[in-house]
Amino acid sequence: MITKLLSREECAECRLCCSFDSYDLWETPVITQQCHDRILGEFKPDQDFLDLDDHYLLKMQQEPDIDLYYCSLLDHDKGCIMGTEKPFDCRIWPLRVMDLHGMLVIVLSPVCPTVQKRPLCDIQAVAKELAPEIFAYAKAHPYAVKKYVRGYPIMLTEDK
Numbered sequence: 548m549i550t551k552l553l554s555r556e557e558c559a560e561c562r563l564c565c566s567f568d569s570y571d572l573w574e575t576p577v578i579t580q581q582c583h584d585r586i587l588g589e590f591k592p593d594q595d596f597l598d599l600d601d602h603y604l605l606k607m608q609q610e611p612d613i614d615l616y617y618c619s620l621l622d623h624d625k626g627c628i629m630g631t632e633k634p635f636d637c638r639i640w641p642l643r644v645m646d647l648h649g650m651l652v653i654v655l656s657p658v659c660p661t662v663q664k665r666p667l668c669d670i671q672a673v674a675k676e677l678a679p680e681i682f683a684y685a686k687a688h689p690y691a692v693k694k695y696v697r698g699y700p701i702m703l704t705e706d707k
């Protein structure tokens with residue numbers, strides 16, 4: 548969550564981005580080795596992961612009788628147990644970095660209902676401010692870059 552676009556109170560009320568159905572499980576945060584070690588060492592020693600060789604995904608339990616998965620790091624009363632140390636994908640939410648024909652683009656997730664009410668120019672300004680950090684992360688962690696998904700508005704394209 549980007550605090551320049553979303554207040555902690557707004558996110559605490561919503562938490563849509565911390566729950567997934569089977570269609571959008573691909574949106575669960577990518578967990579780097581360093582993040583994996585911090586989760587086990589500092590936040591949740593019994594967390595299970597899917598090991599994808601160069602990164603991990605959090606194992607989540609499906610809710611009974613409904614196609615819904617809450618993130619395993621979500622405390623329903625307090626929010627993300629990682630606080631400001633949450634995975635990179637979650638820290639830049641609702642922005643995402645994607646690959647469009649070999650070019651990195653920063654896109655806006657259409658899922659976040661709160662940020663949709665912000666002026667587009669404000670969102671683009673934040674994307675521009677964060678672009679160096681986001682593109683550096685994408686280059687250091689290429690597995691974290693998703694293929695461009697149609698319908699995700701492009702806020703910024705990488706200068707080559």
Ligand code: SF4
Nearest residue numbers: 565618620621627637
């Ligand atoms: S890691 Fe934290 S912020 Fe990210 S989806 Fe899970 S609970 Fe939400």
